[in-house]
Amino acid sequence: MTADDELEMPEQRAARRSGFDEIDILWISEGMSCDGDTVSVTASGQPSIEDVVLGLIPGLPKINLHNKVLSPTPGGEEFLQPFRAAARGELKPFILVIEGSIPNQNVIEGDGYWTSFGNDPETGAPLPLNWWLDHLAPKAWAVVAAGTCATYGGIHAMAGNPTGCMGLADYLGWEFKSRGGLPIVNIPGCPVQPENFMETLTWLLYHAAGTAPAPPLDEKLRPQWLFGRTVHEGCDRAGYYEQADFAKDYNSPKCQVKVGCWGPVVNCNVPKRGWISGVGGCPNVGGICIGCTMPGFPDMFMPFMDEPTGASLSSILAKPYGSFIRRMRGITNRVANKEPKWHHKQPVLTSGYDPRWRP
């Protein structure tokens, strides 16, 4: 910041920013998808989708959200109108959100499509998702992949699937840059954690307003501040793990690594953040982490309820240290659970109080 900048009033600084005052969000959930991410974001409280759309968050551009579940239109052609305008290059600027994995049209022999969104007005033939991606992604100010299917292929892309589907970066290229100069923004999760999505969207919108830098992403294009730590690092059962105290079944409140938890090697913040308003989660509340945010999901984590590869070695190594420490802590814990002997109602004070000052 220069000396001139310091003298500038906040209003003047705001006036010379180079952002947008209004932006459209074109959300297509016609990938190989269950709409679970669309449903999930309605649970966000910080911020809520309503607050963003109604303009209640200071400093954000005006938002025009087009999502088939969340937007109040009668549907059909009226709903498709902004998508068609954007494909013609008549809608600027817009953020393209894709939900669901991207099928491989090239493996279809003859006519047909795996999934479509609206029809071609000239021919009446369904327009495949791939057509929309080819026409919209190069024109979008930013491109966002919502959920693990759109980011990395997800469950629909598992071994043995017939569609040959993939994540958005596999389709557009990992080096893809949007009109706004941004890489694809991947927000994985199956479904996406509500506030993980809304927080990232809000950061992007501040960037669109010209008042924030671009959100920092890792090499898998995930927001760093959300996916930079493992499940295990934020799990409140990690104290049991450290003491080598492992659950033998799913009713136990202890560490679940031996009954299928992949938390130590999975990038996700859900146990630390909770699901809705800090409530819920996965291993923190008794559900093994199945790695649903990860590019290798689901194949590399199946069968889910078996002990993960590598977990037996680390738990064997933890055993001697963990059980010794647990015994030692047990002794100290019993001591700490006793009140001091001067807590009594006898007529003699035994707390050690001495009214005389001594140098």
Ligand code: SF4
């Ligand atoms: S339950 Fe899973 S994430 Fe939690 S401490 Fe155990 S291994 Fe780590």
Ligand code: SF4
């Ligand atoms: S903790 Fe594991 S199962 Fe739960 S959301 Fe995160 S990655 Fe998915």
